[in-house]
Amino acid sequence: MGEAAPDIEFAVDIRGAALSYGGAPLFDGLDIRLEAGLWTCLLGPSGVGKTSLLRLIAGLDGAAAGRVRTGPVAYMGQNDLLLPWASALDNAVLGARLRGERPDFQRARRLLSEVGLAASVGARPATLSGGERQRVALVRTLMEDRAVVLMDEPFGSLDAITRHAAQDLAARMLAGRTVLLVTHDPLEALRLGDRIYVLTGRPAALEALPAPDLAPPRDVRDPAVLVAQGDLLARLAA
Numbered sequence: 001m002g003e004a005a006p007d008i009e010f011a012v013d014i015r016g017a018a019l020s021y022g023g024a025p026l027f028d029g030l031d032i033r034l035e036a037g038l039w040t041c042l043l044g045p046s047g048v049g050k051t052s053l054l055r056l057i058a059g060l061d062g063a064a065a066g067r068v069r070t071g072p073v074a075y076m077g078q079n080d081l082l083l084p085w086a087s088a089l090d091n092a093v094l095g096a097r098l099r100g101e102r103p104d105f106q107r108a109r110r111l112l113s114e115v116g117l118a119a120s121v122g123a124r125p126a127t128l129s130g131g132e133r134q135r136v137a138l139v140r141t142l143m144e145d146r147a148v149v150l151m152d153e154p155f156g157s158l159d160a161i162t163r164h165a166a167q168d169l170a171a172r173m174l175a176g177r178t179v180l181l182v183t184h185d186p187l188e189a190l191r192l193g194d195r196i197y198v199l200t201g202r203p204a205a206l207e208a209l210p211a212p213d214l215a216p217p218r219d220v221r222d223p224a225v226l227v228a229q230g231d232l233l234a235r236l237a238a
Contacts, residue, residue, distance in 0.1 A: 009036035009037050009147060009176075009178065010036055010070060010071025010072075010147040010148050010178055011033060011034060011035055011036040011069075011178065012032075012033065012034035012057060012068075012069065012070040012071075012148060012178060012180070013033050013034075013067075013068070013069040013070075014030065014031060014032045014033070014053075014056070014057065014066060014067070014068050014069075015031050015066060015067045015068075016029050016030070016031065016065070016066040016067060017029070017030040017031070017032075017053070017056060017064060017065070017066035017068070018030070018064065018065040018066055019049065019052055019056065019061065019064040019065070021049075021052070024202065025202070025203040026048070026049035026052055026202070026203060026204060027049050027052075027053070027199075027203045027204040027205075028203040029203075030053075030066070030203075030204070030205075030206065031206075032053075032197065032206055034148075034178055034180055034195075035178070035194070035195065036147075036178050037176050037177065037178060038178065038179070038194035038195060039171075039174075039179045039181060039192050039193050039194050039195070039216060040178075040179065040180050040181070040193065040194065040195040040196075040197065041181045041182075041183060041188070041189035041192060041193030041195070041196050041197070042180060042181065042182050042183070042197050042198075042199060043182075043183060043184065043186065043189055043196070043197070043198050043199070043232075043236065044198055044199035044200055044204070044236075045200065045236075046184075048199050048200060048201075048202070048204050049199060049204045050152075050182045050199055051152055051182065052064075053182075053199070054075070054150045054152055054180065054182060056068060057070055057073065057148075057150060057180065058073050058075055058150055059073070070148055071146070071147040071148045071178070072144075072146045072147060072148065073146055073148045073149075073150055074141045074142075074144040074145075074146035074148070074149045074150070075141075075149075075150045075151075075152070076137060076138065076141045076149065076150070076151045076152070076154045077151075077152045077153070077154065078152055078153035078154055078156050078157060079157070080125070080133040080134055080136065080137040081137070082125040082133055082136060082137065083125075084124065084125050084126060085124070086124070086125075087121065087122045087123060087124060088112060088117060088120050088121050088122070088123050088124075088125075088128070088136045089105065089108055089109065089112065089121040089122065091125070091136050091137075091140060092108040092111065092112060092136060092139045092140050092143055093105060093108050093140075093143060094140060095140065095143060095144050096143070104143070107143065108139065108143060109121055111139045111142055111143070112135075112136070112139055114173075115135040115138065115139060115169060115173070116135065117132060117135055117136065117139075120132065129162075130157060130158055130159075130162065131158055131162035131165065131166060134154065134155065134158060134166055135166070135169065137154070138154075138166075138169065138170060138173060142173060142174075146177075147177055147178060148177070148178045148179075148180075149174055149177050149178070149179045149180075150179075150180050151170075151179060151180065151181045151182065152182045153182055153183060153184065154166075154170070154181075155167060155170075155183075155188065156183070156184065156185070163188075164220075167188060167191055167192055167217060168217050170192075171192055171216055171217040181193070186229050186232040186233055186236065187220060187225075187229050189232070190211065190212060190218060190225050190228050190229055190232065191216060191217050191218050191220060191225070192216050192217055192218075193211050193216065194211060194216065195208070195211065196208070196209045196210075196211050196232075197209065198232075198235060198236065207235075209232065209235070210228075211228075212224040212225050212228050
């Protein structure tokens with residue numbers, strides 16, 4: 001079983017979003033809705049504004065214009081950003097410590113056990129594999145207990161086998177939350193996404209693409225997934 005989502009489900013609504021970088025517009029008048037409790041996957045070329053859109057939703061870019069309606073947000077990036085001198089357990093409760101709150105070590109231990117790290121709660125990051133460090137980062141994200149989770153290429157640095165396992169784990173642990181996953185990998189988007197968008201152009205525009213009619217996480221060997229991957233690669237190449 002995955003970690004239960006918060007009782008309140010939040011959709012994310014963005015209307016008329018506008019942001020410039022270096023004097024040139026990244027996007028202008030951008031609208032998108034992330035449906036509550038579903039995974040939305042966002043693809044697009046480097047520099048198009050995917051991470052900027054995440055930062056806008058998270059309230060980290062005060063220069064952006066437009067209206068954003070969202071619930072409490074947790075953020076998981078490509079790099080695990082674990083403190084090298086802290087144990088897996090202490091890294092998992094970092095958010096509470098930074099806010100001056102009392103850490104819930106019991107819950108953190110339970111979650112670390114659930115992701116297969118029961119024997120590593122006292123281990124420092126240097127002794128963990130890349131996949132293990134990302135599992136600690138996932139637990140740290142879950143410890144924030146947010147209804148909305150923003151993920152910026154969280155599995156991009158992992159090898160193919162570890163990435164596949166991390167995708168399955170995230171899908172299970174984040175079930176019922178509103179997730180926006182930025183990825184460069186079409187197959188990752190097709191495995192995990194309930195909704196799939198491509199962000200292209202300057203200023204950037206969104207194109208909604210159909211997801212395979214199968215429940216995620218989808219089997220990469222399924223013919224429907226393979227056909228959709230070919231179509232999505234062709235769209236991105238064009």
